[in-house]
Amino acid sequence: MWYQNKLTELLGLDYPIIQAPMAGGVTTSRFVSTVSNAGALGMIGAGYMQPDELRFQIREIKSLTTRTFGVNLFIPEQPGISEEGINEANELLQPLRNTLGIKGELPTYENGSTFEEKVKMIIEEKVPVCSFTFGIPSEDIIRELKKHKIIVIGTATTVNEAVINENMGMDAVVVQGSEAGGHRGTFIKDAQESLIGLMALVPQVVDRVSIPVIASGGVMDGRGLIASMFLGSKAVQMGTAFLTTIESGAHEEHKNAILQATEDETMLTTVFSGKPARGINNQFMKELKHSEHLIAAYPIQHYLTSPIRKEAARQNNPEFMSLWSGQGVRMSQRQTVHELINGIVSQVDQLLKEF
Template sequence: MWSHSRLLELLNIEHPIIQAGMAGGVTTPELVTAVSNTGGLGTLGAGYMAPEAIRDSIQKIKHLTRSPFGVNVFVPEFPQATENEIRRVNELLEPFRNELGIKAESKPQVDEKLFEKQIMVIKEQQVPVCSFTFGIPDQDIIKDLKNEGIVLIGTATTVEEAVLNEQSGMDIVVAQGSEAGGHRGTFSGSYSKSMIGTMSLIPQVADQVSIPVVAAGGIMDGRGVRASMILGAEGAQLGTAFVTCKESGAKQQHKEAILHTKETETAMTTSFSGKPARGIRNDFIEKMEGYEHELLDYPLQNSMTKGIRKEAAIQDRPEFMSLWSGQSPRLSQNKSAAEIIQSIIFQMEKINR
């Protein structure tokens, strides 16, 4: 039913399913290859990864599959913060650090050359597909990657952003609805004006761009993928659906939280990273509410909370972890990635009869 899709031809995959490139260790080589080997596109979430770690993961993926796969990276942002702003954030985070018994991080640590190094590894390793979040890279980078034959995927949260992606030379654009878990991909305009739901966003984007559109946000099964395609998308990108699968590298507390969460229990927050992201409401989010205007911009705030998130996982304190999740957690499953994809395909074929 989708044999003539431009998306499938561009990505050289069998099924119109992309596993989102979730950063932070969720997308293990085993998860990426399980998705790719089942006919979808597995994606390594390399946003925070050091170049050496990206290279190692890519080589493991290549050892486990001959099918196409992707690597997702974050277009960098370089905000500044004053000493007073940093001191105030340390004051806000001190109670959490005291609770966990860890020392304060006096200053945010950000590698301003990380993105360039990541791109070099992607080119060197001849990765089939590269996707971007948080913006559009410079034209020089786009041209270099396309000259290497790498298919490029951008991210948009509005029609305007989708058009900008097409104009920049992206081959495919992911339209991220407000239901999506994790960080918003907004890069043009305010976040508050970019919270468009998937059902509204997809047909409007599809009408305004000529490149293939991929739907994202709250999609967990064959019904969601099929609905997205009826609305004008050529495929769907799923994130939360794969967080709870067996090959996922998500912390066990994260998996359990999603598997036992209701659709009413997620919230948008900037408290962990300085950038709006959807996750399961917990003590950290609730106690930081009202202080959003005092937080540092991404990625500075993300660096400041890194120690808290890491130690909370070690001490089994999910109340202080960033438990990213979309708005459809009731549809999550603790199965293998292959079983999840097979279930999606079965549902889609059943609907199509």
């Protein structure tokens, strides 16, 4: 059957579908476990999570499903920090704070990463799958994870990045096309040069690596899934399609924005986190568009803009939230996780029958 292959076997999935590990509260335990229970791979977006918070969620998910699930971590970066730089970046954000009526203290940032702590905990908790974004962990960490039978999955936006993932021992690699919503996983060249459309990217990667390739970016339904598999991928990773499901923890205004958007309304921006990411263009992005060179480096900018986005969410104001979205928005639907997954599977069955 088209939906079973070496990757679905390795991951113990019914279908070659992975729910993208979206950060920012989208991947609640209920949501992730529902995806896993439906036969796809549920993933926790733990990039910005604290270890305790993550441990709590892992245990919660274990109580809700016996199927495979995973955790995604961001490879840490230690930006150079100057008080001056942070002040400058905060100054740029002041008009947005004023618009939303945010008083209180200005946010600050201190270097320090909980990455290794989270890896240790993932091993302790025997999480079945661990994926990585923004680079590749040390060989020691990869070896340690694999020793504990944890399946490791990397992220690549170019052929070279995919090859490095394979050489470093990753069991599979997510190949992120330019269509994808949220952060670009690019870690070698400039992100702008690494915006390769999925149609061109997947076969070029498949020709050069032997580990299973997972296609991501713009895949929203059975058509995208079967197209990606004919290009040579063994599964797809879908973010935007899962974000608008009933069970996802995304803010209602975020879901609404995606459900109403058109494919030419998403843009790449660095203003929310310091790293390029694709979201629906809004006032936040427009106001800082011409100051992108002045904002703080990743992840400092993330922490500086965090209170603004939280307050915007509280006020149900999508103009100041980060409305991450891929380019397949017109295909988004308000439906349950089961409806999404079953719909994809029966659409593929139908397409293969008709062809």
